[in-house]
Amino acid sequence: MNSTVSISNQRLAQALEIQAIGVIYLDMTGRLVGANDAFLAATQYSRDELQSGQLTWQKLTPPEWIEASEKAFAELRSCGETTPYEKEYIRRDGSRWWALFVAKMLDDDIAFEFTIDITDRKLAEQALERSEQRLRSLINTIPQLVWRSAHTTDWVWTSEQWTKHTGLSSKQSKGKGWLAAVHPDDYARVIAGWHPCPNAQRAEFDCRIRNAESGTYRWFQGCATPVHSTSGELLEWVGTFTDIDDQVCSREALAQSRDLLEARVVERTSELQSALDELSVEVSERKQAEEKLVQSEKLKAIGQLTGGIAHDFNNLLAGISASLEIMQQRMASGRTEHLERYSSMALTSVKRAAALTHRLLAFSRQQSLAPRSISPKQVIAELEELIRRTVGPHIRISCNFAAGGFVMCDPQQLENALLNLAINSRDAMPDGGTLTINTRHCRFDQRLADELSLQAGEYVCISVTDTGEGMDANVAAHAFDPFYTTKSIGDGTGLGLSMVYGFTQQSGGSTHIQSEPGLGTTVSMFFPSDTGPTPEARKQVQHALPEANGENILVVDDEAPVRVLVSEGLREQGYRVREAEDSESAYQLLAQDEAIDLLITDIGLPGAVNGRALAETFRSKLPGLKVLFITGFAADPQLEAAASLRSTALLTKPFAMVDMTERVHSLLTEED
Known part of the structure; x- marks a missing residue:
């Protein structure tokens, strides 16, 4: 019997050593009379402080969670155990952490409680909720009517702007219900312009949509964009309707004005002065109609801006690709003459692409300058x-x-x-x-x-x-x-x-x-x-860049050409460089060897962990780690704030290798 009890106690003691689950014992006043190491580590209290008898669940609970905790404690007294519930706890330094709790009464008026730290999940849920709220706010702010459909023409969701304009709720618009707002004469035009099929591409079509408030129809331009899976399967459609009624009316007004002018000139040749007066009026009206048309065309051009950007960049990429392919062919055949000409062409295209990005970002006030x-x-x-x-x-x-x-x-x-x-x-x-x-x-x-x-x-x-x-x-x-x-x-x-x-x-x-x-x-x-x-004056006091001393650098970038060229450039300078294509492989290298002096990482990494989160994880293991972020777009205020911290820098793509090398030298020689 004693042997069985000893084995049970030993198993219980081993269970309490699990670091992922905190365990506490409480009396009926709420005082903590015992806890395992996992719980003490989570709350930052020592065992001496626990044994002082001063720790209570009330002290560890934020004021706004007291009422909910008291209800759980009452449930514990009356039922002998609680249903699992989530709440925040206060650490010794005043910070907070989220945990999942469940408690059960023992025979001697002592309760024991299991706690599981769910802070990361809660933070992820909050971040996802904020992201979804920003997306909803953006969709409900723009004037376009936004919708989603299945891989067929059956709608599954609509924005608030659609409901506000048509009077049809998202539920009423589901399936083919949205067609109730389309002018009956335009059904055929819509179906012909948007015909879902496995190889469907972006579709555009014009139709009239009824306004619920006025009861009249206005012209809209519909745009449907297919969403495919990685295997190419058509998953759904995302689309918008843009009001082009003023543009259509302007065109009609121009046509009517032109016809009316021609008729009146022929009709009133005998009354020249009167005809000239009326002609002046008509010309003025035509000018106003043209101005309205130009303005509406400009508004429509904004919606097509992304297409223009893609076109320009495709042209630039074509020049880069062709130059590099010719260089490869010539080197493969041993012909090294004129290689500088093709490399110069590729570099020129790169600079033009960077200039295009700079001009676009300057217009939107989201440009990452190099002051x-x-x-x-x-x-x-x-x-x-x-x-x-x-x-x-x-x-x-x-x-x-x-x-x-x-x-x-x-x-x-x-x-x-x-x-x-x-x-x-x-x-x-x-x-x-x-x-x-x-x-x-x-x-x-x-x-x-x-x-x-x-x-x-x-x-x-x-x-x-x-x-x-x-x-x-x-x-x-x-x-x-x-x-x-x-x-x-x-x-x-x-x-x-x-x-x-x-x-x-x-x-x-x-x-x-x-x-x-x-x-x-x-x-x-x-x-x-x-x-x-x-x-x-800065040049006079500036010292020569120190030579590399074999420092260890980890380069993380999912773009293989960027990763390889950055790594090769640093090896040429005498650094020891390792490469990783994503956060998972970077973590594996960290686990193998923690001798890393500098982390160079792209911001937009594939998977759930981006470059900034990767850097935070690495610094939790290596507090003195230097970090260099590289990115093609630095408009995130939080990223710029993070890059302003000590031992951290930001480099915007595309960058010259000499600039990257100087930034690496500067970080590695910076005093902590």
């Missing part, structure tokens, strides 16, 4: 010849620079902004004139800074002035609006000034316009002054 301390005078002086060739010989250029002065901004984007402004000035002076570029120092107190939407302090102003046509107050007020232009159709996109404005805003400054009709225009860009050491 450094620069002299505006030097940038303008180096750019002056290009500006002269751009504006032509009929325009005189004058540059006046204030002495000294440095700003912290991206020099390439500053060049783009100056070229944009120079081109605008050229177009405003078709008969010639003077283009003046000035720099000056400014100091703004709070009152002046508020008027210019700036922070009080010192600034460098770069102004571009022309002697052209100028603009009135109404045009100047809309000059920074995207797509706003006074040029003829096809002569301008209306994006130039908006891109300049976005660049200065992102650099901590602002852009302002002064203009009057007939007196020319001045565009002033204000940048915060860089009061730190000048670039020349």
